[in-house]
Amino acid sequence: xxxxxxxxxxxxxxxxxxxxxxxxxxxxxxxxxxxxxxxxxxxxxxxxxxxxxxxxxxxxxxxxxxxxxxxxxxxxxxxxxxxxxxxxxxxxxxxxxxxxxxxxxxxxxxxxxxxxxxxxxxxxxxxxxxxxxxxxxxxxxxxxxxxxxxxxxxxxxxxxxxxxxxxxxxxxxxxxxxxxxxxxxxxxxxxxxxxxxxxxxxxxxxxxxxxxxxxxxxxxxxxxxxxxxxxxxxxxxxxxxxxxxxxxxxxxxxxxxxxxxxxxxxxxxxxxxxxxxxxxxxxxxxxxxxxxxxxxxxxxxxxxxxxxxxxxxxxxxxxxxxxxxxxxxxxxxxxxxxxxxxxxxxxxxxxxxxxxxxxxxxxxxxxxxxxxxxxxxxxxxxxxxxxxxxxxxxxxxxxxxxxxxxxxxxxxxxxxxxxxxxxxxxxxxxxxxxxxxxxxxxxxxxxxxxxxxxxxxxxxxxxxxxxxxxxxxxxxxxxxxxxxxxxxxxxxxxxxxxxxxxxxxxxxxxxxxxxxxxxxxxxxxxxxxxxxxxxxxxxxxxxxxxxxxxx
Amino acid sequence: xxxxxxxxxxxxxxxxxxxxxxxxxxxxxxxxxxxxxxxxxxxxxxxxxxxxxxxxxxxxxxxxxxxxxxxxxxxxxxxxxxxxxxxxxxxxxxxxxxxxxxxxxxxxxxxxxxxxxxxxxxxxxxxxxxxxxxxxxxxxxxxxxxxxxxxxxxxxxxxxxxxxxxxxxxxxxxxxxxxxxxxxxxxxxxxxxxxxxxxxxxxxxxxxxxxxxxxxxxxxxxxxxxxxxxxxxxxxxxxxxxxxxxxxxxxxxxxxxxxxxxxxxxxxxxxxxxxxxxxxxxxxxxxxxxxxxxxxxxxxxxxxxxxxxxxxxxxxxxx
Numbered sequence: 001x002x003x004x005x006x007x008x009x010x011x012x013x014x015x016x017x018x019x020x021x022x023x024x025x026x027x028x029x030x031x032x033x034x035x036x037x038x039x040x041x042x043x044x045x046x047x048x049x050x051x052x053x054x055x056x057x058x059x060x061x062x063x064x065x066x067x068x069x070x071x072x073x074x075x076x077x078x079x080x081x082x083x084x085x086x087x088x089x090x091x092x093x094x095x096x097x098x099x100x101x102x103x104x105x106x107x108x109x110x111x112x113x114x115x116x117x118x119x120x121x122x123x124x125x126x127x128x129x130x131x132x133x134x135x136x137x138x139x140x141x142x143x144x145x146x147x148x149x150x151x152x153x154x155x156x157x158x159x160x161x162x163x164x165x166x167x168x169x170x171x172x173x174x175x176x177x178x179x180x181x182x183x184x185x186x187x188x189x190x191x192x193x194x195x196x197x198x199x200x201x202x203x204x205x206x207x208x209x210x211x212x213x214x215x216x217x218x219x220x221x222x223x224x225x226x227x228x229x230x231x232x233x234x235x236x237x238x239x240x241x242x243x244x245x246x247x248x249x250x251x252x253x254x255x256x257x258x259x260x261x262x263x264x265x266x267x268x269x270x271x272x273x274x275x276x277x278x279x280x281x282x283x284x285x286x287x288x289x290x291x292x293x294x295x296x297x298x299x300x301x302x303x304x305x306x307x308x309x310x311x312x313x314x315x316x317x318x319x320x321x322x323x324x325x326x327x328x329x330x331x332x333x334x335x336x337x338x339x340x341x342x343x344x345x346x347x348x349x350x351x352x353x354x355x356x357x358x359x360x361x362x363x364x365x366x367x368x369x370x371x372x373x374x375x376x377x378x379x380x381x382x383x384x385x386x387x388x389x390x391x392x393x394x395x396x397x398x399x400x401x402x403x404x405x406x407x408x409x410x411x412x413x414x415x416x417x418x419x420x421x422x423x424x425x426x427x428x429x430x431x432x433x434x435x436x437x438x439x440x441x442x443x444x445x446x447x448x449x450x451x452x453x454x455x456x457x458x459x460x461x462x463x464x465x466x467x468x469x470x471x472x473x474x475x476x477x478x479x480x481x482x483x484x485x486x487x488x489x490x491x492x493x494x495x496x497x498x499x500x501x502x503x504x505x506x507x508x509x510x511x512x513x514x515x516x517x518x519x520x521x522x523x524x525x526x527x528x529x530x531x532x533x534x535x536x537x538x539x540x541x542x543x544x545x546x547x548x549x550x551x
Numbered sequence: 552x553x554x555x556x557x558x559x560x561x562x563x564x565x566x567x568x569x570x571x572x573x574x575x576x577x578x579x580x581x582x583x584x585x586x587x588x589x590x591x592x593x594x595x596x597x598x599x600x601x602x603x604x605x606x607x608x609x610x611x612x613x614x615x616x617x618x619x620x621x622x623x624x625x626x627x628x629x630x631x632x633x634x635x636x637x638x639x640x641x642x643x644x645x646x647x648x649x650x651x652x653x654x655x656x657x658x659x660x661x662x663x664x665x666x667x668x669x670x671x672x673x674x675x676x677x678x679x680x681x682x683x684x685x686x687x688x689x690x691x692x693x694x695x696x697x698x699x700x701x702x703x704x705x706x707x708x709x710x711x712x713x714x715x716x717x718x719x720x721x722x723x724x725x726x727x728x729x730x731x732x733x734x735x736x737x738x739x740x741x742x743x744x745x746x747x748x749x750x751x752x753x754x755x756x757x758x759x760x761x762x763x764x765x766x767x768x769x770x771x772x773x774x775x776x777x778x779x780x781x782x783x784x785x786x787x788x789x790x791x792x793x794x795x796x797x798x799x800x801x802x803x804x805x806x807x808x809x810x811x812x813x814x815x816x817x818x819x820x821x822x823x824x825x826x827x828x829x830x831x832x833x834x835x836x837x838x839x840x841x842x843x844x845x846x847x848x849x850x851x852x853x854x855x856x857x858x859x860x861x862x863x864x865x866x867x868x869x870x
Contacts, residue, residue, distance in 0.1 A: 067773055101774035113766035118788035118864055128774035163864045 011084065011186055011219050012043040012066055018078030019061050019070070019243075035061050035074065036243040045186070046217040050234030050251070052227055052266070054457035055428070058243040059223045063189040066221060067104045068096040084186065101128030105180035109192040111172035115164035122160025125179040134183060147178035150215065151208045170201035174208050181216055188213075190222045194229060198320035199484060199528045206232060206530075207541050225457055227266050228530035231255050232537040239263050255532050265459060267532065272465060272491035276510045279495065282347075283308035284478055285332070285446055290341035292331045297339060301327045303502045304341070309446060312472060314479040316493035316510075318486060318525065324502040325482045329448045332480070333365055346445070363393045366439035370451035372431035376423045382409075382434050383419040389441040408437040411474075412467060429460035436467065440475065448480045453488060465492055486529045490514070498522050555869055559860050567853040574845040575627070579620050582834050592832055593636055623838070632839040637831045642839045646824070650843065652723060653813070653820035656736050657805035660743040664805075665798055668748050672755025672794075673787065677779050679760065688756075691749035703742045703815040710738060721816040739816040743809065747801040754797035758790035765789070792859035799855035806851075807844045 019036035036058040043049050051059040065076055068088050080087045088099060105128070108114035115124060126140035135143065141160070148156035151174040164172060173193055180188045193209065194202040210233050213220055224230050230237060230251075237254040239246040239262065247260045258264045285308070292302040301324045309315045317325045330336040332343055334354035343350045345364065351357040366389075369375040376385055386405045390396040396404060406416050412433040423431055432452060439447050449468070453461035469492060471477065481492055489496060489510075496513040498506040500521045506513055518526065527540055590606040591598065607613045611622070626633060632642040671691065675684045694702065711719035717737045727735070762768065763786055771785040810822035817823070821840060828836040860866050 064773075069773060071769070097775040097777065099775070100772070101776075106770070106773040108766055108770060110766060114770045116767040116771070116785050116789070118785075124770075127771075127776075131775060163868050165865050166868060166870050 009044050010042055011045045012041075012221075013082040014039065014041045014062070014065065014079065015082070016040055016079040017062065017065055017076065017081065019058070019065065019074060020077045021070075021072070021074045034243065036065075038079065039240070039243070039245050040079075041238060041248070043187070043219055043221065046219055047236070048213060048220045048222055048234045050230035050237040051221060051223045051240060052225065052230055052237060053240035053246075054225060054459060056242065057240040059225075059240055060191050061243075062240070063191055063221050063223045064106070066187060066189060067100050067106065069100070098132070101185075102132040102134065102183055103185055104187045104189065105183060105185045107173075107176050107180050107188060107190045107193045110196045111176040111193075112164065112169055112196075114176060115172060117164055119163075120160065121162055121164065121167065121175055125160060125175065125182050128179075129183045132183065140182060143184075144178060144182050147181050147212075148175070150212060151175075151178055152204075153178075170197050170205055173197060173205050177205075177209055177212060181212060181218065184216070185218060187219045187221070190220055192224050193222075195224065195226070199486070200320055200524055202229070202530070203528045203537070203540060207537060209233065210537065226530065227255065227458075228532040228536075231532055231534055232530065239266065252534060255534070272462070272469070274469060274491050274493075277310075277313050277494045279308070279313070279509065280310040282310075283344075284311045284346060285309040285480075286344040287328070287332060288341050288344065290328075290331050290338045290343065292327055292336055292338045294336075301502050302331060302338070305499075305502075305504055306341075307497050307504065307507060309478050309480060310494075311445070312476040312478055313494040314472070314481050314492055316481045316483060316489040316496045317499060318483060318489055318496060319499035320484060320525075322501075323499040325484075325499055326450055327502075328499070329367070329450055329480065329482060333367060333448065359393065363389075363442045364445045365448065366442050366444040366446070367448045367450065368432070368435050368439050368452050370454050372428065372435045372452075372455075373423060375435055376431065376438075378423050380422075381419065382421050382423070382426075385423075385434060386437045386441055389438060393442050404441070408441055411440065411471065412437045427460075428456055429463060432456065432464055433467065436464075436471070440471065440477075443475075444477060446478045446480060448482070450482045451484070452481075454483070454485065461488070468492065486526060498525065556860060556866055559866065560857050563853050563856045563860075567849050571846055571849050574849070575624060575842055576620070578838055578841045578845070579616075579623060582838055583616055585834070592834070627839075627842065633835040635828065635833050635836050637828065637833045637836075642836055646821070646839065646843070649819060649821050649824045652818065653806060653809060653822065655732070656739060656743070656809065656813075656818065656820060657802070659733065659736060660740040660747070660805050661802055663740065664744040664747050664801070665751065667744070668751035668798075669755050669794065671748075671752045672759065673779070673782055675752070675756045676759045676763065676782050676786070679756075684756075688753065691752045694745040695747075695749035697745075699742055699746050699811050700815055702745050703739070703812055706738045706742055707815075719816075721818040723819065736818070739809075739812050739818055742812050742815075743805055746812075747804060751794075751797050751801055755790070755794050758793040759786045762786045762789045788862075791862045795858045795862070796855045799851045799858075803848045803851045806847045 016038045017036055017040065018034065018038055020032050020034050022030050022032050024030045039058070039062060041049065041062075051063060053059050061071070061074060064071060065081055066083065068076070068081065068091075070076060076089060081089050083099065083103060088096065091099075115121065122141060122144060125144045126137065129135050129140040129143070130137060144160060145156050148159055153159050153171055153174055159167065159171075159175070167175065177193070190209065194205050197205060206229065213233070220233075222230055222234055227237075234251050236249065237251050238248045239254065239260070241262055247254065247258065247263045249259075254263060255267055258267050287305060287307045290302055290305045291300065293300045305324075305328060307315060307317075317328060319325050327336060331338050334351065334357055337352040342352065345361065350361060383402065383405050386408055387401045390401050390404055402419070405419060409416060409418055414430060414433055418426070418430070418434075423434070426434065453464050456464065465488065468479065472479065479492070481489075483489060493510045495509050496507070497504050498513065498521065506519055506522050513522070514526075527543060530536065590603050590610060590612055594602055594606060611619065623633070630643055632646065634640060635642050635645070671687050675687045678684050707719045710717050718735055719738070721735045721739050723732055723735050759782060763782075768781060768785055771781045776784070806821075809820060810826060812818070813820045813822035814826055821843070825837065825840045828840075
């Protein structure tokens with residue numbers, strides 16, 4: 001055919017893809033919703049296309065359609081998916097099975113969940129290769145070991161003998177990339193491969209993925225909500241929203257000269273002006289030399305930690321997972337009584353254990369969590385959820401309670417119409433807003449925010465941060481803001497504590513902590529945050545190599 | 552084998568032994584609370600107080616309860632279960648053969664029922680929510696819902712009376728060949744299989760469906776594995792712990808709960824023996840049989856626990 005000759009370099013050609021799903025809303029008849037509206041895209045051999053957008057934009061759904069796969073009840077109802085010159089949607093189940101794991105491979109967001117805990121890594125890595133009969137077991141294992149080396153995994157010869165739980169998250173993500181590359185596919189779908197990783201780990205995995213793509217000439221669909229990340233690996237970027245195409249162009253054009261307003265919003269997100277407040281004279285809450293441990297003192301997670309929080313100000317606690325950030329929050333709230341040291345609040349010592357604290361102390365310290373949907377009772381309405389602290393702490397009931405709930409809803413920029421809704425009927429951002437209202441209802445002096453924006457899309461997170469800053473102005477509430485995201489820290493903090501392995505390694509006002517000279521860990525943390533700039537990754541990696549050579 | 556597994560297994564075994572001791576106290580205490588004692592039972596209503604006192608002295612019944620308990624326990628530990636009042640026979644000797652018969656029946660019922668239940672469970676998951684799944688679930692549920700005596704008599708009616716393929720009465724005796732024995736127990740084994748099948752099948756189905764939601768199942772599907780290979784290779788190994796638990800519970804039922812089936816088929820096993828002696832109020836026999844049933848139950852549950860520990864790669868291969 002003339003057509004196929006003209007498209008000789010073309011690997012994937014998706015035309016007018018339409019994807020639908022049937023949803024079953026409670027109390028209503030099932031209805032069909034359209035997730036992807038007539039999206040078309042093409043991908044040349046060896047090129048990388050970034051798919052970007054907030055959750056619900058249809059990124060993963062489009063990515064998986066290149067394997068003819070629909071998650072849950074998702075169905076491809078229209079359009080063509082032409083891979084290597086044939087429409088895979090017409091090949092039937094057998095045809096799809098032959099291409100999955102052979103022509104197209106998939107790298108999932110959480111490798112920790114995507115590896116089968118019951119089998120050794122090597123068995124899983126070579127499984128697809130053996131299934132499709134493209135190599136013998138010995139060849140496949142040799143190939144896998146070579147890939148482990150290429151992805152700079154430790155002990156490449158023996159890491160395949162391990163089980164998934166014996167390997168760290170960042171390493172697993174690299175093993176998963178090796179698994180995808182092992183069958184020597186034409187296309188790999190990377191579905192948020194670094195989103196679940198710490199910022200310091202993300203940079204290594206990102207570099208490993210980029211090198212592997214370059215050296216194996218495999219094409220890739222790279223799905224993420226982080227524009228700065230995709231700018232490092234993609235040749236072209238496609239911006240999606242609500243299952244529709246917003247903008248599609250070269251990487252440089254998208255991040256430097258976005259043509260659509262939505263793209264512009266994505267590019268300029270996170271730039272919140274926040275003037276740092278100077279610490280007052282007396283701290284409201286003081287953590288003094290707190291040491292805490294799990295397992296009856298066996299695992300020390302906090303070592304001699306001291307920080308102060310001043311009234312109406314924000315202390316940000318930054319660090320990677322396992323650094324003890326959330327444990328600090330648990331020690332302050334009394335959920336994990338410290339082994340040594342104590343917590344002072346408003347000039348008095350707080351009881352170490354939760355049970356030792358009077359109701360008044362409980363009221364003054366409130367918490368907001370990362371996962372808003374599991375922090376609310378799914379069988380209670382928004383009105384009940386927000387009204388509960390009013391009843392519990394102040395004994396406000398009936399009409400007065402409803403009035404107060406309506407005021408609170410107003411404060412979090414949600415209308416009165418939400419009062420009878422259930423959490424399941426809210427979006428992620430709305431759920432987090434309800435949690436904020438619930439904590440405000442207690443009129444606390446301090447709110448501990450534990451990664452409250454980590455599970456949200458950048459634009460939604462941006463809105464939540466702005467709301468929190470506004471509320472701080474009005475209510476004069478102080479925040480202890482736990483996060484691993486340095487961009488968030490810059491836009492919200494007055495002072496910063498950097499934690500590493502249970503210790504505070506750097507502490508002071510924001511301007512002081514974020515100004516050189518840096519200690520080694522803070523430097524690593526700061527230099528690992530992806531910047532929206534082509535070539536940042538190479539620079540950052542090169543900077544690190546020089547440093548380690550210098551050491 | 553690595554140390555955490557050994558430690559956990561040792562803990563389970565120790566707990567099991569402790570539990571068995573506690574059960575033995577309960578069984579002994581339970582039979583003490585009953586009105587009357589062995590002496591009264593032997594001599595009957597017309598006994599004079601003098602003869603009762605004499606017999607109690609003779610049997611050691613006038614000693615305090617805890618001494619009698621340790622006496623009984625000591626006997627059990629050395630293999631002496633006492634003598635049956637009704638027949639004067641040594642309990643250990645009469646139980647030995649019957650226990651063997653019961654285990655033989657349970658073993659063959661299990662050999663058929665467990666693989667069948669798991670296979671049906673896997674098939675039900677493969678065709679979940681389709682007609683195959685619904686049919687398997689429906690038939691299995693129906694067979695469990697019928698009382699076992701009803702199934703037993705149905706089997707007797709078709710296979711023994713109408714067609715005369717198998718005997719209606721499962722008598723076994725010394726000198727029977729394995730084939731003859733198997734033919735004799737075919738009907739009671741079939742009845743037991745039908746009773747325990749659905750429970751195991753449904754648990755297998757539910758446990759596997761639970762892990763079918765996991766990301767690693769999706770990974771396997773995206774490697775191009777066939778639907779059945781995904782279930783067998785990737786879902787089943789992670790669903791094994793709850794399945795083993797239910798299998799062991801049902802195995803225990805096969806040993807302990809066969810009373811009705813054994814009576815229907817007049818099979819000379821533990822159940823029949825227990826029923827006979829309960830009607831005769833033969834307390835030492837009831838105590839001995841109760842203790843053996845408890846031991847079987849506890850042992851199988853320990854095996855289930857240990858199997859679940861060994862099946863967990865996190866415990867088998869610590870970091």
